Amino acid sequence: MPIKAEIGKGRIDWVFIAAVLGLLGLGTLMMLSAASPLPYYTQILQRHFMALLLGALFFFFGLGFNYQIFQDQAQVLYALVLAILAAVLLIGTTQRGHRAWINISFFTFQPAELARIVMILVMAAFLDWRARKMDQFSSVLLAFGVAGPVMFLILKQPDFSTVLTFFPILLGMIFCGGAGLAHLFALIGYGATAAFMPLLYTFCQIRYAQAPPGSLPYFILQTSRMGLSAAAVIAAIIFISVMAWRLSIMLRTQARAIYFVAIPLVLAAGMLSGAVATRHMKSYQRNRFVAFVAPHADIQGAAYNVHQSQVAIGSGGLLGKGLFSGTQSRLGFLPERHTDFIYAVVGEEMGFAGTMAILALYMLLIWRIVSAGRLARDRYGYLVCCGLATMFAFEFVLNVGMCVGLMPVAGIPLPLISYGGSSLVITLWALGVVANIYSRRYSLL
Amino acid sequence: MIQNHHLLLPRLNLLWALIYGSSAIMGLRLVELQILHKGEYRMEAERNRTQMIYQTAPRGRIYDRNGVALASNQPAFSLIYLPAEGKALADLKPLAEDLAGQINQASATLLETLQQAVSEKTAIRLAENLPSRTMFRLSELKTIYPGVDLIVEARRYYPLGRFASHLIGYTGKMDSRSWKELKSKGYRVDSRIGKMGLESVFERQLRGIDGGVRMEVDAQGRLKRILERIFWEPGSNIYLTLDANVQKAADEGLRKSATNRGAVVALDPRNGAILALSSAPDFDPNALLSSDPKLVKETFAGLTEFNHAIAGTYSPGSIFKPIVGAAGLNEARIDPQEIVFCPGYFELGKRIFLCWEHKGHKKMSWFPGLTQSCDVYFYHMGLKTGGALIEKYAKLFGLGVKTNIALKGEKSGNIFGPESRAKSSRSWWYDGDTVNLSIGQGELLVTPIQMAVVASAIANRGTLWRPHYTDRIEYARERAEYKQQPEKMGSIPLKDETWNNVQEAMLLAVSSGTARQAAIPGLDVRGKTGSAQNPSGDDHAWFMAYAAKPGELPSIAVVVLVENGGKGSSVAAPIAKEVILAAFGRTL
Known part of the structure; x- marks a missing residue:
């Protein structure tokens, strides 16, 4: 109506x-x-x-040009944006530690802004092309594969903030493009776990700075070092999922086996990525987490x-x-x-x-x-x-x-x-x- | 073709709902910040942008009865340092070095002071009385070193210096206990309060309302502009009954005395107004406010807050004899003409009591007995009168209870007699005790102010006025005035003849007896000396006197005590003479 x-x-x-x-x-x-x-x-x-x-x-x-041109010329656009982003890394000027600007006579131009919009135009073309196969997980992975090089080049500047905005845009487009809900949940679960880890580490560092060995916060902080404790956590996740699978067979719940593989996989991958990200955070980024947690x-x-x-x-x-x-x-x-x-x-x-x-x-x-x-x-x-x-x-x-x-x-x-x-x-x-x-x-x- | 994505539209709608929901959360948060809590945030923004430099308001002034300023104020710039929580001691070194050049102090000692401030977590005045030209350079340092601050304040100043110091008291920094008590009453951590004497008693009245400069500062603490100047309101002025000349004579007399320990109290016998209240050793209250920390430390080290005039208790010795005489004469236990022979000693059973004049006074009656202060005469008189009556009269004259003058630390002394002994029921009352009591010895203990009340009661023939020092208070803010009224503590109903006999004998003591050194030509001075034996050394020298212009009512009663000073006649009486001279000085 x-x-x-x-x-x-x-x-x-x-x-x-x-x-x-x-x-x-x-x-x-x-x-x-x-x-x-x-x-x-x-x-x-x-x-x-x-x-x-x-x-x-x-x-x-x-407003003036037919937007469908962008769909037709998506490959050209994609190549163009990669070229410009590469050019920034080579000939760009550095401000406040970011090599993110290109000087055009009297104007300085930030290609990452352009890249984001072009990425939306290219991604829309890609998702439209994959329209009939959107319920496959491969489509989701391929979408990230298309965005990956652009995000990588921007990350090289380094401009985390702009890269950060790519994820919700991609998620939103994949969601609206008709991706399988289970795939989306896996993706969101992975992202949420990965984002949760730095928060958890920061929280433990601030609240339980003097945690004695053997206590839970101490153990959690140990996992960030990728040692035995991280392995123990992953082993525990696998063990619990195997037991849950056995239990569901005994109870005849008819649950699909894929859940008992996918959920622990997503959790473990998310945790590991989060831990790695935490270790590679710059001090100002860590401070932002501290400011948010406390x-x-x-x-x-x-x-x-x-x-x-x-x-x-x-x-x-x-x-x-x-x-x-x-x-x-x-x-x-x-x-x-x-x-x-x-x-x-x-x-x-x-x-x-x-x-x-x-x-x-x-x-x-x-x-x-x-x-x-x-x-x-x-x-x-x-x-x-x-x-x-x-x-x-x-x-x-x-x-x-x-x-x-x-x-x-x-x-x-x-x-x-x-x-x-x-x-x-x-x-x-x-x-x-x-x-x-x-x-x-x-x-x- | 137009709806080739229509199957996906519910997903877009869900996305839209999500966006809508999160923006609603933002909106609610804005309501919380900008409407529900705007007051708190507005106050915090205001605290951010404004800084207050306080100016301590002048305390109310204290004047004597003739309008002579005893305590006033002087303007002063002070550099203060407020240590931050957990400030590392090592950080102080550059500050000390920078400041040293500006305020002419060695950086080593300055560093020591700063370290002390940090370790004690107290605000400290680094320098006082700074010239205004260094002020601007120092305010620059404020932006570099947090904690350094400049303040303008009215500093207490005592124009007469070492003067009535125990009565007026001094001002000083708060200790942690008074800070806890006063912090809700508008005091700041660096406020000074009255610590003793009148400064402490009248703290509420004397304290003004502090002013200051409210400034707008930026995030770096730099001054942007001055928002407003708040003018201070001075405290209320207090006019005392004190006479600066009399007090000065009393202070100087004690200072020149042999031991420099003692007290002088001078009252107006007509209403109990205190003309002088002096205690030695005294101190210079200005030294306690000095910018030189060494001087302050030394002064504090030598400072005794003990006010001998109200808190010192002593045997009265012979100045108790007029009371013994009043008891004996008024109760007709002895006739003034009755002759007693003094051989220089007195036998009571197996015990021998000596007269101070070992050669003996020979024939004695009331008048020579008091004027010569013959002990043997009073032994006889005391035994005839009896301990119980002497005790009763001592109580009538106000001994054994506090005068309740409005000063901290007053003692009641100790009454001595059969009744009080029965109450404490330690032992029986013996005649030997009566003999001791009749010359003011034994366990009888009095304060100088009690004896001053006794002297004025003799002078005004029987009225006990409560000693007071306030004449009036001018309330600065209410534009009102408080006027102190004299208060009667009691009266002593003696026969006129008894008063005549006692007063006459005290006149003779001055004109021809032991108190000759207090005689002043042209003035009617009456008095009684005393040399009280005590366990701490030489006798305490006492003198009790009152004086009048011929034909007028007595207008001053004085009591002088010099601890371990020796003879009352040669040590205490001359001091009293100077005090009386000062009281009449302008009219003589």
């Missing part, structure tokens, strides 16, 4: 346009305020307005940023302290105020009204992307919209969650609001593609 109502509308989704413009307007307003105490204020503003202009151009570029343990250390962000948001109250009047942001208590923590500036200066306005506009935007996906004329457009909706939703939830203290610090900016030229231009291009998918929903065209 709602689909029929949507079909009758024009080619341009004005609600979608309004949401984008609203977010851009609010973002620019906040940028004017948040960046004003910085020494490079005029430079930041110049770049931001330049990116807005360029972004508008890219939006119409995305926010009050060390208020001046890693948890300082998150705490100051909450203070900024909370002190804004209902209507905020007014633009250019936030003490937390202007006096430097709030870190990264025009990039990662700009939502906290919104909270401080525009209060609950401002944060809710951005939340509402975001939900409107994602709803319109989801709607465009529903109405898309083909499976490819549907999949692109699914990927983009997941991307926006994940970045929004992670960024806002970080600002309000519900998520660990991940260093992910808020698209359309945070400062960042490449991100703004590429995001607007992606939104142009969405508008394009919506405008071509009639199969006649």
Whole structure:
């Protein structure tokens, strides 16, 4: 029924346009305020307005070209993005330890932003191609195989935050693309176990720093060293699953044998990957886990940023302290105020009204992307919209969650609001593609 | 073709529900932060951005009865250091070196002070009375070394220095016990409070409301702007009944005395107002507030908070004799004209009691007996009057109970007589005890302030006024005034003739007897000397006197005690003379 109502509308989704413009307007307003105490204020503003202009151009570029070109030329796109990412590693410039930027005359460009959107376009083409075989586990594995090289090249920069956003996007697209639920659960179980391990280790390190040998926390910490204790845990998992299998045969539960292989396999693989990841974490990444696990343990250390962000948001109250009047942001208590923590500036200066306005506009935007996906004329457009909706939703939830203290610090900016030229231009291009998918929903065209 | 993915749409809907749900959680969290807890976060943001530099408000001033300032305030800049929890001792070295150049102290001693502050976890004043030009350079150090702070404060100052120190007391840092008690009452950890005497008694009234500068600072603690200046409110001023000249004479007299230990109390016999309350050894309260830590330490080491005037108990010796006389004469146990022969000793059974004049006073009656302070005469008189009556009269004159002057540490002394002995039921009361009691010896113990009340009661013929030192308090904030009213503790119903006889004898003692050294031409001075035997060494020198302009009511009663000073006539009486002279000085 709602689909029929949507079909009758024009080619341009004005609600979608309004949401984008609203977010851009609010973002620019906040940028004017948040960046004003910085020494490079005029430079930041110049770049931001330049990116807005360029972004508008890219939006119409995305809107103007038939999106199906991306499906046809997926291999070319894929090769192109790999080439650019490789080029970054060779000729890119290094800022703050990341070799992630390419200088194009007066502009620096961050190819990882482009790679993410192109990855969605390529992945949609791949999943559409595998449409009839999506219920096979091989499709899931192959999808990760396609994304793997791109993620690897970005990881080499190293840019963990961007790579981190790939996982939910991939999961969302595979899910919406019709992958087997059991496969998805295995994947999610693996990911969750792997992500849980560093949290568990950090928790044990903080809470039970002086755990005596023989106690459970001591044993858990020992497993991170990959020694006998890790082997013992894996042996225990195998033993328990064998016993459970025998038990289910005795009880004649008719459970399929694959569960008794897959579940321990997923758990063991997840644990091992998590342990390996923990051992290779950099100290600032470890600190973020510490800040999330124990926010009050060390208020001046890693948890300082998150705490100051909450203070900024909370002190804004209902209507905020007014633009250019936030003490937390202007006096430097709030870190990264025009990039990662700009939502906290919104909270401080525009209060609950401002944060809710951005939340509402975001939900409107994602709803319109989801709607465009529903109405898309083909499976490819549907999949692109699914990927983009997941991307926006994940970045929004992670960024806002970080600002309000519900998520660990991940260093992910808020698209359309945070400062960042490449991100703004590429995001607007992606939104142009969405508008394009919506405008071509009639199969006649 | 249009719905070739329609079978997958439930999955997209589920994804949308998931997104919707997580954003709802974010929204709820925003409600929690921005609406439910906004007050707490607003306060924390405010704490983040503001710092307060406190300025200790001036304490209320203390004046004497003529408006002479006894305690006032001086402005001072102080550099303080508040050690952080668990601060490593090694971190202090660069701080000590940087500060040493600024405040002219050796970095080694400064490091020692800092280390002490860290190990004791107490705030410490590194320097006081800093010139304003170093202030700005020192405030830069504040940003580098957390814990270093500059404060402007009104420092207590005692213009007369070593003056009535036991009565006025001093101010000092809080100990941990008073900090626990006072921290909810607006005191800060570095606040100074009255530690003794009036400073302590009137702490609530004297304390002002601290002011300060509220500043906006950035995340690095650098000053952005000054938000507001809060002006302090000084404490209430207190006017005492004390006369600075009289007190000065008393302080100096004791200081010049042989042992520099003792007390002087001067009262106005008409209302019990204290004109002087002096105790030796005294101290300089300014030295306790000095910026030189060595001087402070030395002063504290030599400081005895023992106020001899109210807490010292002594045998009264011969200054008890007027009370014995009053008992005997008023109860008609002895006639003033009755002759007693003094051979220089007195036999009671097998025991022999000596007169202080070993050669003997020969023929004695009431007037020569008191003026010469003949012990043998009082042995006779005491035995005729009886221990019980002497005890009764001692109690009538207020001995054995506290005067309840509003000062900490007052003692009640010890009453001595058949009744009190029966109460303690240690043994019988013997005639030998009566003989001892009749010259103010034995177990009778009095405080100088009790004897001052006795002297004024003799001077005003029978009214016991409670000694008080407050004249009035001007409440600074309420714009109100409190006026102290004299309070009667009791009265002594003696016959007029008895008062005449006692007063006349004390006049003769000054004009021609043992107290000649207290005589002042043109003034009516009456007194009684005493040299009390005691187990600690030489006799305690006592003198009790009152004085009036001729034809007027007595306006001062003085009691002088010099511990182990020797003879009352030569040691205590001259001090009393100076005190009386000071009291009448401006009109003589």
